[in-house]
Amino acid sequence: MQPPNPSVADRTGILAGRAAMIVRPAMPVRRRAHFRRRIQLWGAVFVTPTLLFFAVFKYGPMLWAMWLSLNAYDMMSAPHFIGLGNYRSLMADPIFWHALSNTLVYIAGSTTLITLVALGLALAVNSAVPGARQCMMLMYLTNLMPIIAVCLVWRFLFLPYGLVNELLHLVGIGRIDWLTSTTMAMPAIIIVTVWRFAPYFMVVFLASLLAIPADYYEAAELDGAGAVSRFRHVTLPLLAPMTFFVIVVSALLCARIFLMPYVMTGGGPGNATRVLSMLIYETGFSYLKMGRAAAISVVLFGIMLVFTLAQMRLFLRAEQSVSR
Amino acid sequence: MKTPLPSGHRVPSRQFGRRAALRMAAGASAGAALAATPLAQAAAPIDISFWTFDNPQQRPWLQKRVQLYMAQHPNVRVSFQWFAFADLGKKLSVGFATGTAPDGFVSQDWFMPTWLSKNLLAPLDLQRLGYASLDAFRSSLTPAFVAGAVQDGKAYGYPLWFYGYVNYLNTKQFHEVGLDPVKDAPQSWDQLGEVAKRLTIKKGNRFVRQGFKFAMHAAQWTMIQFNPILLQCGGTWFDATGKSTVNNAAGFKAMTIRASIARKYGAEDPADSIATNPIPQMDWLKERCSMFFSHPLPMATIESQNPTMAAQRYFRPVQWPGVVPGKGFSTTYGFNLVINMHAPKHKQEVLHDLYRFIMSDPVDCWKATAPFPLALKGGWLDDPAVKNYPFLHEFIRARDTGVFLPRTVIFNELADTMHRTVQKIMLNNADIQKSLDVAAAEIDRATAQSKRG
Numbered sequence: 001m002q003p004p005n006p007s008v009a010d011r012t013g014i015l016a017g018r019a020a021m022i023v024r025p026a027m028p029v030r031r032r033a034h035f036r037r038r039i040q041l042w043g044a045v046f047v048t049p050t051l052l053f054f055a056v057f058k059y060g061p062m063l064w065a066m067w068l069s070l071n072a073y074d075m076m077s078a079p080h081f082i083g084l085g086n087y088r089s090l091m092a093d094p095i096f097w098h099a100l101s102n103t104l105v106y107i108a109g110s111t112t113l114i115t116l117v118a119l120g121l122a123l124a125v126n127s128a129v130p131g132a133r134q135c136m137m138l139m140y141l142t143n144l145m146p147i148i149a150v151c152l153v154w155r156f157l158f159l160p161y162g163l164v165n166e167l168l169h170l171v172g173i174g175r176i177d178w179l180t181s182t183t184m185a186m187p188a189i190i191i192v193t194v195w196r197f198a199p200y201f202m203v204v205f206l207a208s209l210l211a212i213p214a215d216y217y218e219a220a221e222l223d224g225a226g227a228v229s230r231f232r233h234v235t236l237p238l239l240a241p242m243t244f245f246v247i248v249v250s251a252l253l254c255a256r257i258f259l260m261p262y263v264m265t266g267g268g269p270g271n272a273t274r275v276l277s278m279l280i281y282e283t284g285f286s287y288l289k290m291g292r293a294a295a296i297s298v299v300l301f302g303i304m305l306v307f308t309l310a311q312m313r314l315f316l317r318a319e320q321s322v323s324r
Numbered sequence: 325m326k327t328p329l330p331s332g333h334r335v336p337s338r339q340f341g342r343r344a345a346l347r348m349a350a351g352a353s354a355g356a357a358l359a360a361t362p363l364a365q366a367a368a369p370i371d372i373s374f375w376t377f378d379n380p381q382q383r384p385w386l387q388k389r390v391q392l393y394m395a396q397h398p399n400v401r402v403s404f405q406w407f408a409f410a411d412l413g414k415k416l417s418v419g420f421a422t423g424t425a426p427d428g429f430v431s432q433d434w435f436m437p438t439w440l441s442k443n444l445l446a447p448l449d450l451q452r453l454g455y456a457s458l459d460a461f462r463s464s465l466t467p468a469f470v471a472g473a474v475q476d477g478k479a480y481g482y483p484l485w486f487y488g489y490v491n492y493l494n495t496k497q498f499h500e501v502g503l504d505p506v507k508d509a510p511q512s513w514d515q516l517g518e519v520a521k522r523l524t525i526k527k528g529n530r531f532v533r534q535g536f537k538f539a540m541h542a543a544q545w546t547m548i549q550f551n552p553i554l555l556q557c558g559g560t561w562f563d564a565t566g567k568s569t570v571n572n573a574a575g576f577k578a579m580t581i582r583a584s585i586a587r588k589y590g591a592e593d594p595a596d597s598i599a600t601n602p603i604p605q606m607d608w609l610k611e612r613c614s615m616f617f618s619h620p621l622p623m624a625t626i627e628s629q630n631p632t633m634a635a636q637r638y639f640r641p642v643q644w645p646g647v648v649p650g651k652g653f654s655t656t657y658g659f660n661l662v663i664n665m666h667a668p669k670h671k672q673e674v675l676h677d678l679y680r681f682i683m684s685d686p687v688d689c690w691k692a693t694a695p696f697p698l699a700l701k702g703g704w705l706d707d708p709a710v711k712n713y714p715f716l717h718e719f720i721r722a723r724d725t726g727v728f729l730p731r732t733v734i735f736n737e738l739a740d741t742m743h744r745t746v747q748k749i750m751l752n753n754a755d756i757q758k759s760l761d762v763a764a765a766e767i768d769r770a771t772a773q774s775k776r777g
Contacts, residue, residue, distance in 0.1 A: 072776060075421035076442040082776070089773060095766070160596045161530070175529075180595035180751045266542075269747040270754075285414045286736045288438070289773065290421075 069294035086295035098271040099279040107254045109190045114250045117198040122205035139199035151263035154192045179265050182272040189260050201246045208242040248311040255304050276300045372402045373426035377409045385692035389682040427667035428675040433657040434729045436472045441733050446663040447478040452676040468656045468728045469699040481660025482679045483699030488722030489617050489654035490641035497614040509642040512649040513581045520591035523614040534613040535591035541599040543743035548655045554578040556647040561730040568767035571760035579756050594750040620695035620719045641718045656726030697723050737770035
């Protein structure tokens, strides 16, 4: 039976103790305690700048934004407290609901497709198809391109008589108004998102695939399992933790999407691609309603918190399963 | 500085002994000390911060004038910064919020109500700018500018450029279909539709050439192009109580006209455009459409995108069509030099002098920034270099007959709402009245939020 996992404090103590033993095995108790205190003090000294950095540039602004969401603030005169007024007016604003629903649709659509496409690409690369590795490198380039350039290029590709429609025309598909139709604008942005992020997650999946021992497949093959069976009963279960990781991380990425709809469609046509981050930007910096913008950002923060908590639970579960 | 001796004053040479020399030296020192105080003040370095927007012609000229001023006033240092056209308003808002707004800046005309509603602009000392009175100031400038810059008997903006929109025709394409670009230039909206229809070339359902194009790329342009149609139809943006009236009969009529080029005449494909924010006229410049409403276009812009059109000059700006034929007018707007209310008094004084200096050579301004007309009615139009500029009379007429954009603190919300509405109607064939009703409700909501603070 394994001993229970030591707590972080215990671990620190153990490490300090071990360090002390390495430095001077026969150190007296008093000197050892002094040494441990010095180690802890230095630890605090090293950690303080980082903590200060987070306090000033991350948690401070977050708390300030939460407080601001309870105020009316136009950036030019002093904020004044209005309680939940911003949240109440958001609840009554159809544009907010539209943006919220767009954000959720975008997260769901992009995350699902990113996961499927990334897994498919990783399997293809892993299957020793000639040239697959070279293709992988080319695909990964989509991640290295500046996002603004990606958006502008795709905007022109999606023109009514752009390259995408011309290619579709060759196979008999008529004109699609990708960016100017309310039904097609969001799918178009999801396509670009998948094009951009799937290769990145493909690498993540590929690393996991390579870590699966070949013995499992050999054993399954000896038991008469076909390719589909091996994928279903060996690959997928062993990839499960990584699949959850990809889903959660890509969902977090998508929740913060801003540039793609901003550059490609400007949130239109109508409100078809207006997402929460765009609404925050417009409300704060274009309409000068910073309190209201802060309230929307708190809502977005709530959505992201759900995904983050899911991710944390997932990691804990994965850690437990590994330790078992 | 040398002070001449009073005439007839002579120093008697025989009294000029050691004592006298010491007395003189002491006196001179005392005099120098007394004189040094105001002199030091005048020469004390003054740092001014100044922001403007970027533009290939206007920003370099403004910067040149500021540098000239600094050369003449070595104690004045102007930190001259510029930002993208669409970013300037946001930068200024953040600047005011954080106490880092510049001492002086160029304000886009439509932002004046926002700054004024928050008391962020200092009233201008018109006499310091060279005007005898407010009336003299008013009468020397184009009325649309005055309407935005003067409030409660005080002027808050000193104008640079002020211009209206014109209808740019591709005269080669007019001739191709047997139209005369002078005689057949559309005078009314119906004529615009008919002429655009004749100019349109289609291959099946696909437009090879659109007869006319409305801008669809940005909210600001949607407002600029819809605003005069609404006013021509007798409409207004708000009633006396501040409620949106864009969905009344006049608004419906205006939007029906706006939609007619595509819906009734089939002369436009609203989804098919290569316009970008930097060059909204791209479809017209690339001859993908025959007519387009634009601000005066510098030759450099035409040359950069279509050298043949520039060389052969097959274009012509004419006035906007009207609901009443021949009585068309467009939107006008401009740019004002303004002073931050929180700038120290001595900096405000220097900024007055700087602004007066900047605008003291309007002919140079025109030469460097043509064809953007100035808001000044006189003092530059008689110069031969100005007079002979092609189509100048069209630009001046557009400036003087034009109407300004709605003066409201919710201008950006209004523009975004109207842009969404136009998109729904033009791109997704939405019902005009229903879309305008939704727009009016959105505008009223924005007004209510703005009143709540």
